[in-house]
Amino acid sequence: QSMPTQPPSVSGAPGQRVTISCTGTSSNIGAGFNVHWYQQRPGTAPKLLIYDNDNRASGVPDRFSGSKSDTSASLVITGLQAEDEADYYCQSYDSSLSGSRVFGGGTKLTVL
């Protein structure tokens, strides 16, 4: 079972566009399993942002979008705002050991 890989940190100025990558393996993302994204602000529980690769959860602004291709997925945030500063996690299913859900290591987004 292998955890998807995310960059530890990304940053951008207000109004800019940032992309967070999530690179998996042939037993999770590469096997065709869906990817989901969560936002976690300090001291709070994670919040579902994107589900099934590219669907925004209820109430999520259209500045957030997701995509998936082969063994990787991406979260794109446009029109960056100060409130977007948070940790972001991707999540998928891993078939190498039955029943396992796996999270990426997380990416800290800093709004400059």
Next chain:
Amino acid sequence: QLQLQESGSGLVKPSQTLSLVCNVSGGSISSDGQSWSWIRQPPGKGLEWLGYIYHSGSAHFKPSLKSRITISLDRPNNQFSLRLTSVTAADTAVYYCARAIGGYGDYFDYWGPGILVTVSS
């Protein structure tokens, strides 16, 4: 609106058993098409899925924890619980309960606020 709330001991001694309960309100844990998970986050680190139990009662666990973990349903009280035996300092974390929907590719759409559990003598 579904709500989840974790409760239990915030301090556990090494080698003892960690026990947490997740109370679910606004929906039934016995409804079809959903599973109930425990996820933890050590201080300053990322998220780790521990295991889940389906509405039917069947459960699956992270392989590395299989010998120490139990998740069970309490249908009359609309709760589910986590037991983790033989804890060490490495089990110190914020523990979240969450609901998942979506089958094999499921995702966690509702989370509890989390409870910090510290393993220390």
